[in-house]
Amino acid sequence: MILMNNILVNEEHLTINNNIVWLDIFVDKLTITIEGKVIINELTTQDHPLDLTINLTKNSYLIYNRFNNFTSSEKIIINGNENSQVSFNYSFLATTKKDILLNYDQNNNSGNCEINVYALAKDNASLTIAATGHILKSTNDNEYLENIRITSLNNEKHTIYPNLLIDTHNVTASHNATIASVDEEELFYLSTKGLSKPLATKLISQGFLLSIFDENYQTKIKSILDKEV
Amino acid sequence: MLEIKDLVVNVGEKTILKNFNLTIEDNAIHCLMGPNGVGKSTICKTILKDPNYSIISGTITYNGEDITNLKTNEIANKGIMLIMQNPITIEGVTNAEMLRTALSEKTKEHIDIFKFNKELENICNKIDLPKSFIHRNINEGMSGGERKKNELLHLWMLKPNLVLIDEIDSGLDIDALKIVAKSLKEYQETYQASILIITHNPHILDILKPNYIHILKDQHIIQTGHEELLSDILTSGFNNLNKANSVGESDFNE
Numbered sequence: 001m002i003l004m005n006n007i008l009v010n011e012e013h014l015t016i017n018n019n020i021v022w023l024d025i026f027v028d029k030l031t032i033t034i035e036g037k038v039i040i041n042e043l044t045t046q047d048h049p050l051d052l053t054i055n056l057t058k059n060s061y062l063i064y065n066r067f068n069n070f071t072s073s074e075k076i077i078i079n080g081n082e083n084s085q086v087s088f089n090y091s092f093l094a095t096t097k098k099d100i101l102l103n104y105d106q107n108n109n110s111g112n113c114e115i116n117v118y119a120l121a122k123d124n125a126s127l128t129i130a131a132t133g134h135i136l137k138s139t140n141d142n143e144y145l146e147n148i149r150i151t152s153l154n155n156e157k158h159t160i161y162p163n164l165l166i167d168t169h170n171v172t173a174s175h176n177a178t179i180a181s182v183d184e185e186e187l188f189y190l191s192t193k194g195l196s197k198p199l200a201t202k203l204i205s206q207g208f209l210l211s212i213f214d215e216n217y218q219t220k221i222k223s224i225l226d227k228e229v
Numbered sequence: 230m231l232e233i234k235d236l237v238v239n240v241g242e243k244t245i246l247k248n249f250n251l252t253i254e255d256n257a258i259h260c261l262m263g264p265n266g267v268g269k270s271t272i273c274k275t276i277l278k279d280p281n282y283s284i285i286s287g288t289i290t291y292n293g294e295d296i297t298n299l300k301t302n303e304i305a306n307k308g309i310m311l312i313m314q315n316p317i318t319i320e321g322v323t324n325a326e327m328l329r330t331a332l333s334e335k336t337k338e339h340i341d342i343f344k345f346n347k348e349l350e351n352i353c354n355k356i357d358l359p360k361s362f363i364h365r366n367i368n369e370g371m372s373g374g375e376r377k378k379n380e381l382l383h384l385w386m387l388k389p390n391l392v393l394i395d396e397i398d399s400g401l402d403i404d405a406l407k408i409v410a411k412s413l414k415e416y417q418e419t420y421q422a423s424i425l426i427i428t429h430n431p432h433i434l435d436i437l438k439p440n441y442i443h444i445l446k447d448q449h450i451i452q453t454g455h456e457e458l459l460s461d462i463l464t465s466g467f468n469n470l471n472k473a474n475s476v477g478e479s480d481f482n483e
Contacts (some may be wrong), residue, residue, distance in 0.1 A: 184280065185317055186317060186319050188279055188280065188301060189313070189316070189317050189319065189330075189367075190319070190322075190327065191277075191300070191301035191302045191305065192301055192302075192305055192310065192311045192313075193303055193305060193310075193327060193331045193383060193387060194278050194302050194303050194305040194306045194331040194334055194335050194387065195326075195327070195330060195331055195334055196300075196334065197300075197302070199330060199334060200302075203319075203322050203326065203327065203330060204319060204322065206321065206368070207319060207320055207321025208320065208321055208323070209321070209322040209323035210321040211321035211366070
């Protein structure tokens, strides 16, 4: 049976088993162990640094949705396991300097990991995102996809380090990193429908941040975006 | 009424249109034809002020107002809409969200969500588009035909007085083509709208029955005529036009 729970996380270790959970994380350091099929929708309410480790157990399945507009830097480590599947979807709106470190380590066979990080930089935001997928020696049949995108609404410097550390021959791995301003063609298209440039920019920016999430999570974060973008 | 006078349009340093004149009166259907690469799409994008096209000289007036230097959204909100040949995808932005924002911007009024959704559903029925498209991201994952129908959804909701249609037939199979053409004709008749359509497709023209056919060549309209001109083009192409079937600009303006 699948339950849906809201969890206020005040401790440094959490195990989630076959569940759909809404997490509000209050600690700066957290390790989550995933067992069975799990969907985590994170809606942390307070801005604080986060050192997050996600340990996938054998045959586990995780969709992790995460959105915030926090200023603090973050370190996220995902440890894959045999036949584990994870889709880590993280979008954020940044207004100041922010560093993200994101690692995926796989030391077993037949794991599947997809990482999507979409960031919108405005005001004084200067972003550095380092994402590293490490598929270790003697592993087989792993799949890894890393997709990191920054849309910039300012003239600050943004950097993405898309790293693939592959120590095995039997793996499917790819990465994609883009830093761009709002697409002129998209702006023109929406303008032809009567939208002013600020309104079109707002819709495109919101759409960009929402596009990696399912409808359920989108609905929750839309109200935050309406105020912030 | 749209009036384009002595228009010169550049893309970068290259002149695409020169001495371009065209008048589209209310409640009329005009078809623009011409060989590939002569600038047919250019005129549609220029009217809507695509930033890739520069107006070097000339004027565009709409209902007596000079719109040459207006912004794209201002022109759209005057009642001119462009249906592009290849409508683009916008990730994360749904049709409903875009249309609600556009209508709110245009009317400066609160949109009644119940009426808005009902109207969207009725239009979907009319153009044979699944209702699920209302909440789908703009053109995302849609086939060429679905994208064109999606543009019709925008058309019926935004209700422009002048519709500029660039090669809407591309990507449509024969059944979808008929639905699209009939919907355009119905729209034109319902709202007494004007249409400028770029197409060489006889099926769509057979349904739309344009009042005027214009031939664009050598950077401007070289010939204007009626059904007979269309027959000539379909029979002989653009290089062997029968001048007897054309009307002069003065006749056309009358």
